[in-house]
Amino acid sequence: MAKVYTIHDIAIRLNISKSTVSRALRNHPDVSKETKQAVFDMAEKLNYQKNILASNLASKSTNLIGVVIPEIARQHFFAQALSGIQKVAKENGYIVMVCQSNEELQEEINQVRALVNSRVAGILISLSKETNSFGHLQEALDRNIPVVLFDRGTDQLEVSQITVDDYKGAFDITQHLIDQGYSNLAHLSGPMSLSISQKRYNGFIDALKNNGLNSAEAVVYQCDNLSLDAKEAVDRLLSMKKQPDAVFCMSDYMAIQVLKHLKDSGLKVPQDIAVAGFAGDPITELMEPQISTVEQPAFDIGVQAAKRLIMEVETEDKETLGFVNKVLPTKVISRSSTVK
Incomplete structure (x- = not known):
């Protein structure tokens, strides 16, 4: 039986690393033209191209990157992040497989395990609102499949x-909102199982404290279904003896629903009550009135997450590389839903 040559054989003959050979075969821009040509020539000489499947089986990985997100339909953020991931993956010779958890832990587990069984090179994941255990991700790590969390x-x-x-x-x-003169603020949060909900809640409360407002009496309504609880939240706010004069919503989609229900109730925004969101969804600019929001660099998050994952996939010294916790900045976009 003819010998099945691998990336390792090419690397030894050219006296370069296996990761360099791997990048050259994927036409990675970081590899010089001379090195690429040498790798291509050696691969042809060894008949390597005819044995790609065997090589993948031997290394127990492919050029696939698995991505698991909560949802796409109502989330401009994830659509933009996926665009960033796709861009980097394409530039580096990887193919992207996208799965949705639908905000369910069990579905997230199923999708991660399916990706592991598909021998993906690595996994990018944004956790579901139900995720409170991480055994499925540890399973991937135990099989030397890098995992990078984003958002x-x-x-x-x-x-x-x-x-x-x-x-x-x-x-x-x-x-x-406080600078605009609002003093009785309410916050519609997401489920506190999500770290982003906790952080946005803490930011809201600390801003009140920093301005001498009574944070203990601040109205906070937890929307476990994110956007779906918006109508109930608005009804609750309007039933209060002292109605809030401004509402900061966990997400833009939630803010859009709140705006709609306020207008259906005969209230004017921002004259009767101001509304602000979080995400920077372009649709907020098309609403009447336009909704103030916090812009997130969604595309860049995807780019940075994909770059980091590929770095961890291709490194030969994971222990030295270690892990990073990169936090990207946000930007307030003030519009007519809050500006008096």
């Missing part, structure tokens, strides 16, 4: 994470 992270796993400064974004948009 929604956790401190219960020793992995790289690419997130935004949810705390400061919430603090800044709350400060904006």
Whole structure:
């Protein structure tokens, strides 16, 4: 039987690393033209191209990157993040497989295990709102499949994470509302199982404290279904003896629903009550009135997460590389839903 040559054989003959050979075969821009040509020539000489499947089986990985997100349909953020991931993956010779958890832990577990069984090179994941255990991700790590969290992270796993400064974004948009003269603020949060919900809540509360407002009496309504609880939240706010004069919503989609229900109730925004969101979804600019929001660098989050994952996939010294926790900045966009 003819010998099945691998990347290792090419690397030995050219006296270069296996990761360099791997990148050259994927036409990675970091590899010089001379090295690429040498690798291509040696691969042809060894008939390597005819044995790619055998090589993948031997290394127990492919050029696939698995991505697990909560949802796409109502989430411009994840659509943009996926665009960033796709861009980096394509530039580096990887193919992206996208799965949705639908905000369910069991579905997240199923999707992660399916990706592991598909021998993906690495996994990018934004956790579901139900995720409170991480055995499925540890299973991937135990099989030497790198995992990088993006947007929604956790401190219960020793992995790289690419997130935004949810705390400061919430603090800044709350400060904006206070600067506009609003003093009886309410916050519609997401489920507190999510780290982003906790950070945005903390930013809201600390901004109140920083301005001498009574945070203990602040109205906070937890929307476990994110956008789906918006109508009930608005009804509750309007039934209060002292109605809030401004509402900071966990997400833009939630803010859009709140705006709609306020207008259906005959109230004017911002004259009767101001509304602000979080995400920077372009649709907020098309609403009447336009909704103030916190802009997140969604595309860049995808880019940074994909770059980090590929770095961890291709490194030959994971222990030295270690892990990173990169936090990207946010920006307040003030519009007519809050500006008096």
